[in-house]
Amino acid sequence: MRRGIREYSLWAIGELLIVAGALIPVLWIISLSLKTPATVADQSFIPQEWSLENYETLFEGGIDDSPFIKPLINSIGIALITTVISIVLAALAAYAIARLDFPGKTLILAGTLAIAIFPQISTVGPLFDMWRTLGLYDTWPGLIIPYLTFSLPLAIYVLVAFFREIPWDLEQAAEVDGATPFQAFRKVIVPLAAPGVFTAAILVFIFAWNDFLFAISLTSSDASRTVPAALAFFTGESQFTEPTGSTAAAAVIVTIPIIVFVLLFQRQIVSGLTSGAVKE
Amino acid sequence: MSEIVLDEVTKRFPDGTEAVKKMSLDIPDGDFVILVGPSGCGKSTALRMIAGLEDVTEGELKIGDRVVNDLAPKDRDIAMVFQNYALYPHMTVRENMAFPLKLAHVDGAEIEKKVNEAAKTLDLTEHLDRKPRALSGGQRQRVAMGRAIVRDPQAFLMDEPLSNLDAKLRVQMRTEVARIQARLGTTTVYVTHDQTEAMTLGDWVAVMRAGVVQQVGRPTELYNHPTNLFVAGFIGSPAMNFAPGTLSGSKVKTPFGELPVPDGVKAGAGEGERDVIVGIRPEHFEYAQLVDSEAREHGATFKAKLDLVESLGAEYYTYFHLEGTRVDSEHLSEVAADAGLGEIPSAKAGDVSMVARLDEMSEIEEGQEVELSLDTRRIHMFDPESGDNLAGTPSGDGAGPGAAKAAEKPVGRSSGEAPAEESSS
Numbered sequence: 001m002r003r004g005i006r007e008y009s010l011w012a013i014g015e016l017l018i019v020a021g022a023l024i025p026v027l028w029i030i031s032l033s034l035k036t037p038a039t040v041a042d043q044s045f046i047p048q049e050w051s052l053e054n055y056e057t058l059f060e061g062g063i064d065d066s067p068f069i070k071p072l073i074n075s076i077g078i079a080l081i082t083t084v085i086s087i088v089l090a091a092l093a094a095y096a097i098a099r100l101d102f103p104g105k106t107l108i109l110a111g112t113l114a115i116a117i118f119p120q121i122s123t124v125g126p127l128f129d130m131w132r133t134l135g136l137y138d139t140w141p142g143l144i145i146p147y148l149t150f151s152l153p154l155a156i157y158v159l160v161a162f163f164r165e166i167p168w169d170l171e172q173a174a175e176v177d178g179a180t181p182f183q184a185f186r187k188v189i190v191p192l193a194a195p196g197v198f199t200a201a202i203l204v205f206i207f208a209w210n211d212f213l214f215a216i217s218l219t220s221s222d223a224s225r226t227v228p229a230a231l232a233f234f235t236g237e238s239q240f241t242e243p244t245g246s247t248a249a250a251a252v253i254v255t256i257p258i259i260v261f262v263l264l265f266q267r268q269i270v271s272g273l274t275s276g277a278v279k280e
Numbered sequence: 281m282s283e284i285v286l287d288e289v290t291k292r293f294p295d296g297t298e299a300v301k302k303m304s305l306d307i308p309d310g311d312f313v314i315l316v317g318p319s320g321c322g323k324s325t326a327l328r329m330i331a332g333l334e335d336v337t338e339g340e341l342k343i344g345d346r347v348v349n350d351l352a353p354k355d356r357d358i359a360m361v362f363q364n365y366a367l368y369p370h371m372t373v374r375e376n377m378a379f380p381l382k383l384a385h386v387d388g389a390e391i392e393k394k395v396n397e398a399a400k401t402l403d404l405t406e407h408l409d410r411k412p413r414a415l416s417g418g419q420r421q422r423v424a425m426g427r428a429i430v431r432d433p434q435a436f437l438m439d440e441p442l443s444n445l446d447a448k449l450r451v452q453m454r455t456e457v458a459r460i461q462a463r464l465g466t467t468t469v470y471v472t473h474d475q476t477e478a479m480t481l482g483d484w485v486a487v488m489r490a491g492v493v494q495q496v497g498r499p500t501e502l503y504n505h506p507t508n509l510f511v512a513g514f515i516g517s518p519a520m521n522f523a524p525g526t527l528s529g530s531k532v533k534t535p536f537g538e539l540p541v542p543d544g545v546k547a548g549a550g551e552g553e554r555d556v557i558v559g560i561r562p563e564h565f566e567y568a569q570l571v572d573s574e575a576r577e578h579g580a581t582f583k584a585k586l587d588l589v590e591s592l593g594a595e596y597y598t599y600f601h602l603e604g605t606r607v608d609s610e611h612l613s614e615v616a617a618d619a620g621l622g623e624i625p626s627a628k629a630g631d632v633s634m635v636a637r638l639d640e641m642s643e644i645e646e647g648q649e650v651e652l653s654l655d656t657r658r659i660h661m662f663d664p665e666s667g668d669n670l671a672g673t674p675s676g677d678g679a680g681p682g683a684a685k686a687a688e689k690p691v692g693r694s695s696g697e698a699p700a701e702e703s704s705s
Contacts, residue, residue, distance in 0.1 A: 178384055
């Protein structure tokens with residue numbers, strides 16, 4: 001019993017340390033975003049003077065003049081489009097890989113893995129030149145395409161794992177029950193793979209949302225610049241002030257969609273959805 | 281409802297293995313046919329070909345009047361019950377059962393009516409709004425049945441539907457399946473590896489081995505007149521005992537002593553001596569003192585030391601050894617392997633114990649040497665090489681192993697039902 005308590009408290013301390021390590025930077029950035037420009041460098045964890053000034057400056061001037069609104073729209077649009085296309089393509093590919101035996105199957109899987117581990121930085125230079133020639137530089141598709149290439153392998157891997165968990169008998173049962181292969185896929189397989197689909201969707205969305213490398217290299221204006229890239233171009237009130245406060249405020253705002261996204265879908269990401277389908 | 285005809289149907293997988301070889305079977309409209317055999321004998325593949333889940337490599341498959349070789353499962357109008365039930369876990373019982381009807385664009389009120397009817401038949405009404413994961417094994421099995429019967433399909437295909445249930449439930453559901461099939465009168469093909477299910481459920485039973493149909497017939501016909509060693513060893517529990525014998529004229533020398541050759545075999549016996557394998561069912565042994573005088577005429581007695589006596593209340597199972605009873609035949613080793621060696625004691629390598637079912641009145645004890653009697657009319661003789669029953673098939677239609685001729689006539693119909701009258705104990 002005593003050993004139980006000691007073990008429990010050790011675990012508790014360990015967990016507290018990890019949670020603190022993960023949360024303190026977040027709290028710090030929130031704290032920074034709430035300070036006035038004058039007190040931003042006062043090094044106190046709790047703001048001396050509370051203000052929403054930083055947030056206001058972000059949205060000042062409406063769509064045309066604000067340094068933040070356009071990038072925010074770009075970020076949301078590009079990340080959502082990437083997620084939708086990526087998940088649809090990955091679901092079809094993963095289904096084929098999990099279910100069918102076709103020549104070159106292992107090659108495709110190996111290929112996706114190779115792309116997933118390929119250093120992104122080495123593609124930036126060539127992409128820059130190609131996009132300039134093709135007119136994709138500084139456009140939404142110019143970012144969506146590289147995001148797709150790097151998020152698809154990830155999504156395919158996650159989904160293949162989930163599809164493999166689904167008993168094949170279910171699909172055959174659906175076919176015998178009178179479903180076309182596509183109906184079997186849509187009415188039986190997709191609902192069962194939903195946790196996997198949502199997991200993959202979140203991963204892809206976060207990847208596209210967080211990307212800085214492509215965003216900074218392949219954009220040049222607010223036409224397609226996403227928030228992570230736009231943050232780098234924030235300026236202070238004058239030439240000599242750091243834009244610390246507004247950067248922090250922007251950072252807080254871009255974190256919110258991710259949290260919302262995860263909270264929305266976490267109910268879907270429950271295991272055991274397939275229990276009861278077949279006898280294990 | 282319609283008949284199902286397999287004409288020399290072959291399934292060859294891409295790697296060249298033939299799971300089903302030239303299978304011919306004519307399943308009459310409304311009948312209940314069992315495909316039985318050890319695992320890997322091709323019975324499930326045959327069923328899946330009928331369902332359309334496997335392509336037919338060669339041969340012709342007809343359901344009703346249509347050749348369905350190239351039809352997708354959904355166009356065959358058949359319903360299938362899977363071994364693991366294959367219920368849709370994200371749908372309620374009601375939605376599961378309505379699914380095939382919805383796909384067929386049946387209108388809502390009609391669906392409601394049919395689902396409720398099926399639920400009533402299967403005693404599922406109170407579970408209609410639950411998800412499969414909240415149901416017990418037996419209930420899930422019934423939902424799977426329900427999903428099949430709401431469609432009123434041309435045929436039911438069942439792939440070992442009861443094998444996941446515990447023993448007691450299995451017996452209950454077996455009766456249930458038989459009752460539903462009898463009531464609906466829908467042609468049913470039922471796959472199982474359990475010979476008890478085969479014997480109790482089917483109008484007809486087809487025994488398969490290594491992709492080849494060995495014998496098709498009424499359950500009692502298979503039991504009393506197995507066409508070869510494999511069928512003899514597979515059908516019956518406890519299994520038939522086998523011993524080597526030497527046939528000369530109208531006598532056969534066996535470890536039990538010299539026995540007269542049964543009538544059916546005499547004709548084909550021929551001249552000179554030849555080796556045979558003698559088979560005798562456990563219930564055709566009897567405790568010698570209990571054999572009445574009339575039966576004694578056909579009885580041959582021998583002494584045996586009882587290694588083990590199991591009392592089942594109504595009868596005894598006793599196991600005994602005899603000198604020189606070892607039989608090595610590939611036909612039997614396969615049955616033995618499938619049965620986990622336990623069910624066919626005499627086929628066990630190195631151990632040649634026999635099993636006898638004796639009357640409860642027998643005064644026997646373990647370790648005792650007692651006198652047993654066997655009914656010489658009921659012995660079977662097989663060719664050690666081919667495994668064929670030397671008596672041939674009783675019905676006289678000459679259908680050999682593989683039942684290749686079955687396609688020409690309704691299955692088993694030609695063989696008549698005479699064997700049924702001889703049904704053993």
